[in-house]
Amino acid sequence: MKTACSCYRVRSDGTYTTTGDFDMADTTTPYSDVMEQIERDFDGSVERLGEFLKLKSISTDPAHDEDTARCAEFAAQMLRDMGFEAEAVQTPGHPMVVAEHPGANPDAPCVLYYGHYDVQPADPVELWDHEAFDPIVIEGEHGPRIVARGAVDDKGQVMTFMEAFRAFKETRGELPCRVKVILEGEEESGSPSLDPFLEANRERLSADICMVSDTGMWDIETPAITTMLRGMVYVEVTVHGPSSDLHSGMYGGAVVNPINELARLIGMIHDDRGRVTFPGFYDGVTPLDPEVKAQWDGLGFDETGFLGAIGLKEGKGEEGYNALERTWCRPTCDANGIFGGYTGKGAKTVIAAHASAKLSCRLVAGQDPQSVLESIREFFESNVHADCRVELESHGCNPSIAVPTDSKWLVSARGALTDVFGRDALLIGTGGSIP
Amino acid sequence: MKTACSCYRVRSDGTYTTTGDFDMADTTTPYSDVMEQIERDFDGSVERLGEFLKLKSISTDPAHDEDTARCAEFAAQMLRDMGFEAEAVQTPGHPMVVAEHPGANPDAPCVLYYGHYDVQPADPVELWDHEAFDPIVIEGEHGPRIVARGAVDDKGQVMTFMEAFRAFKETRGELPCRVKVILEGEEESGSPSLDPFLEANRERLSADICMVSDTGMWDIETPAITTMLRGMVYVEVTVHGPSSDLHSGMYGGAVVNPINELARLIGMIHDDRGRVTFPGFYDGVTPLDPEVKAQWDGLGFDETGFLGAIGLKEGKGEEGYNALERTWCRPTCDANGIFGGYTGKGAKTVIAAHASAKLSCRLVAGQDPQSVLESIREFFESNVHADCRVELESHGCNPSIAVPTDSKWLVSARGALTDVFGRDALLIGTGGSIP
Numbered sequence: 001m002k003t004a005c006s007c008y009r010v011r012s013d014g015t016y017t018t019t020g021d022f023d024m025a026d027t028t029t030p031y032s033d034v035m036e037q038i039e040r041d042f043d044g045s046v047e048r049l050g051e052f053l054k055l056k057s058i059s060t061d062p063a064h065d066e067d068t069a070r071c072a073e074f075a076a077q078m079l080r081d082m083g084f085e086a087e088a089v090q091t092p093g094h095p096m097v098v099a100e101h102p103g104a105n106p107d108a109p110c111v112l113y114y115g116h117y118d119v120q121p122a123d124p125v126e127l128w129d130h131e132a133f134d135p136i137v138i139e140g141e142h143g144p145r146i147v148a149r150g151a152v153d154d155k156g157q158v159m160t161f162m163e164a165f166r167a168f169k170e171t172r173g174e175l176p177c178r179v180k181v182i183l184e185g186e187e188e189s190g191s192p193s194l195d196p197f198l199e200a201n202r203e204r205l206s207a208d209i210c211m212v213s214d215t216g217m218w219d220i221e222t223p224a225i226t227t228m229l230r231g232m233v234y235v236e237v238t239v240h241g242p243s244s245d246l247h248s249g250m251y252g253g254a255v256v257n258p259i260n261e262l263a264r265l266i267g268m269i270h271d272d273r274g275r276v277t278f279p280g281f282y283d284g285v286t287p288l289d290p291e292v293k294a295q296w297d298g299l300g301f302d303e304t305g306f307l308g309a310i311g312l313k314e315g316k317g318e319e320g321y322n323a324l325e326r327t328w329c330r331p332t333c334d335a336n337g338i339f340g341g342y343t344g345k346g347a348k349t350v351i352a353a354h355a356s357a358k359l360s361c362r363l364v365a366g367q368d369p370q371s372v373l374e375s376i377r378e379f380f381e382s383n384v385h386a387d388c389r390v391e392l393e394s395h396g397c398n399p400s401i402a403v404p405t406d407s408k409w410l411v412s413a414r415g416a417l418t419d420v421f422g423r424d425a426l427l428i429g430t431g432g433s434i435p
Numbered sequence: 436m437k438t439a440c441s442c443y444r445v446r447s448d449g450t451y452t453t454t455g456d457f458d459m460a461d462t463t464t465p466y467s468d469v470m471e472q473i474e475r476d477f478d479g480s481v482e483r484l485g486e487f488l489k490l491k492s493i494s495t496d497p498a499h500d501e502d503t504a505r506c507a508e509f510a511a512q513m514l515r516d517m518g519f520e521a522e523a524v525q526t527p528g529h530p531m532v533v534a535e536h537p538g539a540n541p542d543a544p545c546v547l548y549y550g551h552y553d554v555q556p557a558d559p560v561e562l563w564d565h566e567a568f569d570p571i572v573i574e575g576e577h578g579p580r581i582v583a584r585g586a587v588d589d590k591g592q593v594m595t596f597m598e599a600f601r602a603f604k605e606t607r608g609e610l611p612c613r614v615k616v617i618l619e620g621e622e623e624s625g626s627p628s629l630d631p632f633l634e635a636n637r638e639r640l641s642a643d644i645c646m647v648s649d650t651g652m653w654d655i656e657t658p659a660i661t662t663m664l665r666g667m668v669y670v671e672v673t674v675h676g677p678s679s680d681l682h683s684g685m686y687g688g689a690v691v692n693p694i695n696e697l698a699r700l701i702g703m704i705h706d707d708r709g710r711v712t713f714p715g716f717y718d719g720v721t722p723l724d725p726e727v728k729a730q731w732d733g734l735g736f737d738e739t740g741f742l743g744a745i746g747l748k749e750g751k752g753e754e755g756y757n758a759l760e761r762t763w764c765r766p767t768c769d770a771n772g773i774f775g776g777y778t779g780k781g782a783k784t785v786i787a788a789h790a791s792a793k794l795s796c797r798l799v800a801g802q803d804p805q806s807v808l809e810s811i812r813e814f815f816e817s818n819v820h821a822d823c824r825v826e827l828e829s830h831g832c833n834p835s836i837a838v839p840t841d842s843k844w845l846v847s848a849r850g851a852l853t854d855v856f857g858r859d860a861l862l863i864g865t866g867g868s869i870p
Contacts, residue, residue: 230684234782243746249665249867252797253767254758255742256751259792260701260770267702270695307690311678312822316691323689332688335695336785341772342793347669347830349795349868350771357694358777360784362687387747395782432684433784 037167045163046137046146048078052117052155053135053148059094059118059189068094068185071117075158075183082165084181091193094118094185098204101165103178110178112207115158115214116187119150142220157213158183180207187214209409212434218299218426223417227410228328228429231363231400233372234336237380238356238391239265245341246351256387259340259355265383266357269333273319276333276361278375284366288329289405292427296324299426328429332362358395362431369397398433472602480598481572481581483513487552487590488570488583494529494553495624503529503620506552510593510618517600519616526628529553529620533639536600538613545613547642550593550649551622554585577655592648593618615642622649644844647869653734653861658852662845663763663864666798666835668807669771672815673791673826674700680776681786691822694775694790700818701792704768708754711768711796713810719801723764724840727862731759734861763864767797793830797866804832833868 038045057071058064072088072095079086079099086099097117122132130136135148146156161181168175182205184194198205215226241258242251271277288296303323307315317326326332340355342348361372373394380390403410405427417425473480492506493499507523507530514521514534521534532552557567565571570583581591596616603610617640619629633640650661676693677686706712723731738758742750752761761767775790777783796807808829815825838845840862852860 232784234784241747246745247867248767248769248771248795249762249797249865251745251762252769252795252866253752253765254750254761255745255747256749257769259773260705263698263701263770263773263792264705265702266695266698267700270699307822310681310686310690312676312690314691314821315689316820316822317688326689327684327686330688332683334683334687334692334786335698335776336683336783337776337778337787338694338698338790339774339778341770343772343774347793347795348771349667349669351769352772355773357698358782360683360687360782362684385751386749387742387751430684431687432682 033171034164034167037171038163041163041167041170045159045166048163049146049151049156049159050135050148052078052159053146053150054133056133057118057150057185058121059186061121065094068118072097072183072185075117078162079181082162082169084165084179086181089197091186091197093189093193096185096193096197097181097183098201099179099181100204101175101179103176104174106178108177109208110180110206112180112182112205112210113161114182114184114210114212115161116154116184117158118185118188119153119155120188122149154187154214161211161213178207180205211413215430218428221421222423222426223421224426224428225410225413225417226430227403227405227427228365229401230328230331230429230431230433231367231369231398232360232433233363233369233376233397234358234360234395235373235376236356236358236393236395237262237376238354238393239380239384240354240389240391241385241387242351242353245353248349248351251351252349255351256385257351258388259352261385261388262338262340262355262357265380266335266338266359268383269359269379274317275319276331278333278361278372278379280375281331281361281367281372283371284368285331285364286366288325292405293325295426296328296428299324324429327431329364331364331367334360334362336360362433363400365400365402367400369399373397401434468606469599469602472606473598476598476602476605480594480601483598484581484586484591484594485570485583487513487594488581488585489568491568492553492585492620493556493623494621496556500529503553507532507618507620510552513597514616517597517604519600519614521616524632526621526632528624528628531620531628531632532616532618533636534616535639536610536614538611539609541613543612544643545615545641547615547617547640547645548596549617549619549645549647550596551589551619552593553620553623554588554590555623557584589622589649596646596648613642615640650865653863656856657858657861658856659861659863660845660848660852661865662838662840662862663800664836665763665766665864665866665868666802666804666833667795667868668798668804668811668832669793669795669830670808670811671791671793671828671830672697672811673789673828674815674819675789675824675826676820676822677786677788680788683784683786686786687784690786691820692786693823694787696820696823697773697775697790697792700815701770701773701794703818704794704814709752710754711766713768713796713807713814715810716766716796716802716807718806719803720766720799721801723760727840728760730861731763731863734759759864762866764799766799766802769795769797771795797868798835800835800837802835804834808832836869 052074055071055074056064056067059068075097076086076088076099084099084101086097088095088097122128125132132149135146135151137144137146165175165179184191186193218224239258239262241256241261246255269277301324303315306323307313315323318330321330335357337358341352342350363369363372377392380392384390414425414427487509490506490509491499491502494503510532511521511523511534519534519536521532523530523532557563560567567584570581570586572579572581600610600614619626621628653659674693674697676691676696681690704712736759738750741758742748750758753765756765770792772793776787777785798804798807812827815827819825849860849862
């Protein structure tokens with residue numbers, strides 16, 4: 001999320017509250033005491049968020065490495081203050097904040113919360129009306145909101161569950177379930193330490209469910225839970241032809257040209273209905289749940305506005321699906337980069353010995369990344385000209401995530417959100433991928 | 436030509452001669468006195484070539500700018516010594532050697548000789564058995580030959596007509612026709628000054644025929660005249676899509692991707708018979724002269740060896756033609772470069788706002804470069820997706836050259852070559868282009 005405002009729910013009576021409390025809510029249990037405590041201490045929670053936002057935890061900028069470490073320690077200390085066993089664990093990159101609280105009942109379910117404490121750089125600074133790390137509250141169209149770098153990505157979201165923990169502790173002296181927390185400090189710089197850390201701390205982080213607090217609402221009035229996240233296969237494909245670069249005058253017309261050949265193959269990836277032609281690519285893909293589809297159809301998604309904002313009119317994709325479906329629940333293949341031959345200024349008449357493209361497939365539930373990778377290999381190897389050799393390098397595979405719509409966790413969270421916002425919480429997708 | 440040896444015709448009696456004298460020969464006139472003078476002074480001509488070869492006229496390397504200027508002056512002085520009005524004319528790049536000799540008869544035809552005095556760098560120097568600018572004569576399979584950088588590209592060829600002039604002057608005191616000479620010093624660096632110079636010196640360089648002495652023989656035993664030179668249209672095509680780079684997770688599958696789109700279009704350039712699909716591309720192209728085709732078919736061209744030398748087996752091109760025809764007399768389209776999106780290491784999930792390719796078409800007689808350029812534009816504009824815009828930048832157009840096989844100049848030159856070599860001189864093509 002790249003916007004710079006955090007959303008607070010303004011009640012009809014003029015009071016406002018965070019949206020964070022839904023995490024712990026259960027529609028069958030009265031949490032009015034906890035809710036009241038949250039409202040009572042609201043100024044305090046805004047103040048604590050303000051302290052969090054002041055820390056310049058810019059993970060991509062080594063000049064801010066100390067600020068980033070200080071921010072991790074700040075988050076760990078907040079958790080310790082609430083009775084968590086918490087530490088900022090060193091990694092090859094920035095620290096990972098890991099915390100655990102036993103809860104009152106050892107048999108209660110365990111919920112793992114994910115968030116990140118690092119932020120993007122504030123550049124271009126001239127576009128900010130005030131200092132990006134000096135949070136202010138402004139009166140917006142929908143009520144007061146906090147503006148600062150990181151307010152909605154992701155410190156605001158992190159504070160929603162932090163403040164929920166605090167309100168439970170202050171009203172009841174305990175948490176209603178076992179809680180684990182992991183906050184990373186490298187989300188804005190590609191999460192290089194996350195995979196190895198999860199792998200090495202599998203037991204320590206095991207939980208019944210993981211809540212990822214780094215997604216969005218549908219709009220400022222409408223709560224939503226992201227239940228689908230596309231997976232990905234990213235490959236670099238190189239087509240090798242002649243053993244060396246050739247002069248296009250001496251050889252042009254008589255030999256295979258790896259750039260033309262690679263282009264031809266990429267041109268074959270989509271059929272005239274916009275479907276991906278890798279063999280077996282759609283194996284396992286199921287139609288969208290009719291209830292979810294009906295919900296999406298009712299969203300009034302402005303496709304013209306969506307396309308117009310990026311200078312487009314027609315859109316392009318798989319026949320029979322609208323833009324929401326195409327990005328949330330249909331698999332794709334895009335070339336993310338291509339290079340070969342002469343790419344400098346002017347002209348050079350070379351037939352390049354090889355040409356490469358970076359291709360990524362976004363995957364949906366039912367697709368197996370390894371099978372898709374093999375399917376891409378099969379596509380290129382079986383269609384390439386006999387005088388060429390295809391080399392495929394994987395830059396990562398990860399599966400799609402789709403939470404079953406009847407999951408008890410999802411039903412519970414959706415009920416809590418609906419309760420607080422006074423309108424049905426949506427189940428939405430997102431086109432992105434998380435490793 | 437990139438090889439490093441110059442070819443001399445070894446007679447059956449053990450004497451040898453250059454192949455340069457064919458230029459001036461006329462099968463109907465006895466030039467035995469001139470031929471004898473050439474053989475008599477052969478050691479002298481080899482010595483003069485040696486001096487020419489010692490000059491490090493590496494046009495691409497500014498460190499050798501003075502050597503290159505010295506080489507131009509050397510050539511101009513040789514011409515002045517033979518009674519030419521000659522000068523090394525400054526250009527924005529390296530000097531152009533321009534010379535003229537009136538000949539005995541003002542009504543005689545005027546022949547313009549083109550050659551170049553600049554050479555490629557000697558790198559990689561470790562592959563040379565001796566210093567590249569210290570010419571030596573070695574005993575080769577076909578007799579003695581001179582080895583030095585520039586010996587066959589193009590100082591050796593230049594010296595053939597220089598020595599022919601000299602022999603005429605020494606035996607008869609005059610040249611048999613009017614002669615003009617232009618030697619450029621930028622052939623190995625793309626001839627940037629040539630076009631403007633020709634344009635500005637149109638009158639001064641006008642002639643009845645131009646002899647280009649920068650082509651090859653068929654093989655060391657078989658003389659040949661290159662009568663066909665493909666023309667060229669070189670364009671850079673850019674496909675513009677979204678107004679900015681997009682995240683492939685958020686947009687992938689719903690919007691046009693300029694890299695995929697450019698690839699698809701390049702893939703459409705050739706049909707399944709290997710023919711170029713630009714509308715009207717083959718307009719004006721005529722079948723090969725049957726006599727020339729018969730001659731080519733009789734050459735015993737080793738297509739397997741031609742392909743094998745560059746690591747290929749099958750070849751690829753227009754159906755119904757062999758590799759010689761495909762490169763000598765058929766038009767083509769090759770992508771010489773392609774670039775777009777992320778081209779660094781690893782993965783970046785970007786949908787690029789635009790993607791570009793450098794495309795060149797080799798043209799043959801009958802094709803008009805401007806029409807081909809328009810045809811390329813029409814192809815891209817009419818086939819591109821409605822959400823994309825095509826930008827076409829021309830990097831140069833030049834027509835094909837095909838000398839009529841019944842031209843009196845060609846008949847005369849061919850007769851002279853046949854006479855000297857004792858075997859029929861071939862009429863061949865070359866796939867390259869000269870501005």
